[in-house]
Amino acid sequence: MAVLDIVTYPNKILKEVSKPVERFDEELHKLLDDMYETMLKEGGVGLAAIQVAVPRRALIIDLGDEEGKQSKDTLIEVINPEFLEWEGTQKDTEGCLSVPEYYDEVERYQKVKVKFFDRYGKEHIMDAEGLLSVAFQHETDHLDGHLFIERLDYIRRKKFEKEWKKLLKQKQKRKK
16 A cells, blocks of 8 residues: 555646546555555545545545544445435534645535445445535535635635645745
8 A cells, every 4th residue: 555645735636527436446446545545644534536636536534433543444435426415504624635734614514415336336325414424525525626615705715815825935934
């Protein structure tokens, strides 16, 4: 397994709409395994294939167990997700491995029902609420070429742009 590079904002690949997965083969399995290693190394709870520069409709989510410990037992591998139902709303603070060090409050559906396939092509239907619902929506947004910052209202989006420029300047100074 390998740790992959995470594509960060404002890289244009993050705007790409991912293509459906058609082959559930060793190549897909390796991608999912590498994505998991990458997500764990970066301290994330979800990762979409597009975030590692692979424009395929594949994502992973691992919220961990009751103690927050992540493992293959708590991992959800999601191929070609499709939302069947959604209801209610909730606001939560979100972050993103492709927008490092920035967090903001985003409104999403409270509950969702999602149809997807696992790495072997077996169909699953899952009801998700709370943080799991947020994770499904956040990661699926990536597959559709969207980032959570696009869901911010005008004022908070301007605040983000200002803070992001400041973060980039700080990183450039550290490199010198």
